[in-house]
Amino acid sequence: MRVGVLTGGGDCPGLNAVIRAVVRKGVKEFGDEFVGFRDGWKGPLEGLTMELGVDQVRGILPRGGTILGSSRTNPFAVEGGVEQIKANLASAGVDALVAIGGEDTLGVATKLHDLGVNVVGVPKTIDNDLSGTDFTFGFDTAVNIASEAIDRLHTTAESHHRVLVVEVMGRHAGWIALHSGIAGGANVVLIPERPFDIEQVCAFVEQRFESKYAVIMVVSEGAVPADGTGMTLVSGEKDAFGHVRLGGIGERLASEIEARTGKEARAVVLGHIQRGGTPTAFDRWLATRFGLQAIGAVHDGDFGTMMALRGTDIVRVPLAEGTKELKLVSPEEYAEAEVFFG
Numbered sequence: 001m002r003v004g005v006l007t008g009g010g011d012c013p014g015l016n017a018v019i020r021a022v023v024r025k026g027v028k029e030f031g032d033e034f035v036g037f038r039d040g041w042k043g044p045l046e047g048l049t050m051e052l053g054v055d056q057v058r059g060i061l062p063r064g065g066t067i068l069g070s071s072r073t074n075p076f077a078v079e080g081g082v083e084q085i086k087a088n089l090a091s092a093g094v095d096a097l098v099a100i101g102g103e104d105t106l107g108v109a110t111k112l113h114d115l116g117v118n119v120v121g122v123p124k125t126i127d128n129d130l131s132g133t134d135f136t137f138g139f140d141t142a143v144n145i146a147s148e149a150i151d152r153l154h155t156t157a158e159s160h161h162r163v164l165v166v167e168v169m170g171r172h173a174g175w176i177a178l179h180s181g182i183a184g185g186a187n188v189v190l191i192p193e194r195p196f197d198i199e200q201v202c203a204f205v206e207q208r209f210e211s212k213y214a215v216i217m218v219v220s221e222g223a224v225p226a227d228g229t230g231m232t233l234v235s236g237e238k239d240a241f242g243h244v245r246l247g248g249i250g251e252r253l254a255s256e257i258e259a260r261t262g263k264e265a266r267a268v269v270l271g272h273i274q275r276g277g278t279p280t281a282f283d284r285w286l287a288t289r290f291g292l293q294a295i296g297a298v299h300d301g302d303f304g305t306m307m308a309l310r311g312t313d314i315v316r317v318p319l320a321e322g323t324k325e326l327k328l329v330s331p332e333e334y335a336e337a338e339v340f341f342g
Contacts, residue, residue: 149184
């Protein structure tokens with residue numbers, strides 16, 4: 001069988017581990033041939049390919065990013081895009097496609113499967129917001145990076161008696177902020193699921209300083225104030241999937257806190273650092289298992305499915321189930337963090 005592989009959306013620690021596992025098992029157990037499609041859905045859309053075999057995947061397990069490249073190309077936003085993908089897959093002799101990506105990438109995979117393309121999905125996002133799976137690879141790495149940064153920032157906050165606002169990724173879901181905030185001993189955690197009251201935030205700041213300690217605040221990039229003023233927007237620009245570019249909430253919060261409380265406040269934006277570099281052991285383990293199961297699904301003809309972690313088992317769920325809704329932080333989970341506010 002000739003199998004295509006692509007990685008779409010934002011780069012993520014663990015992508016190379018998936019590619020390696022798919023190829024190694026496919027070649028060793030099934031005698032498969034592989035073709036790598038470059039730069040996400042842009043690859044099959046424009047016929048951008050690269051050789052992909054055992055030699056190409058040697059040594060990539062600990063590497064961050066993706067050897068296949070990535071993009072946010074949406075073939076359904078391109079006139080004749082679906083027909084072009086089908087034609088290029090046929091031209092490359094591809095019998096099946098393994099698509100590794102998040103909500104948008106797998107959303108495209110779901111539609112293509114409905115249109116007759118043999119595709120299997122592997123969930124990827126550092127935001128951990130895909131429904132259908134307990135965890136996605138990349139999340140653990142992002143949380144560990146953010147937690148280490150918070151650990152280091154505590155000493156600066158205390159030395160200079162400052163409020164340090166740490167902005168982490170999380171457009172719609174606050175999983176990174178919640179996990180890294182609890183692990184790093186943050187005094188306030190703000191997430192998209194719970195619009196915040198700036199007055200209450202400032203009260204937490206004042207309360208913390210009364211105890212002679214400085215403040216570490218962790219905020220998701222998609223967090224918004226309770227009145228919905230939209231102060232997170234950098235611009236009105238949107239990507240091919242219609243997502244508005246986010247960012248700036250950390251700076252806005254630091255400025256607002258300093259103006260309201262008189263306490264010196266600074267913002268630290270971790271940005272792309274969270275998803276760069278080598279993946280943690282957990283993410284390598286999870287990504288590898290996803291890849292092994294994905295090529296198994298291809299040979300079972302179980303197309304239109306997505307690999308998912310349920311407990312300690314890797315199971316297959318319909319692609320539509322994995323992308324139909326976002327997995328958000330529940331009020332109960334957020335309440336656990338609120339114990340430590342102020």
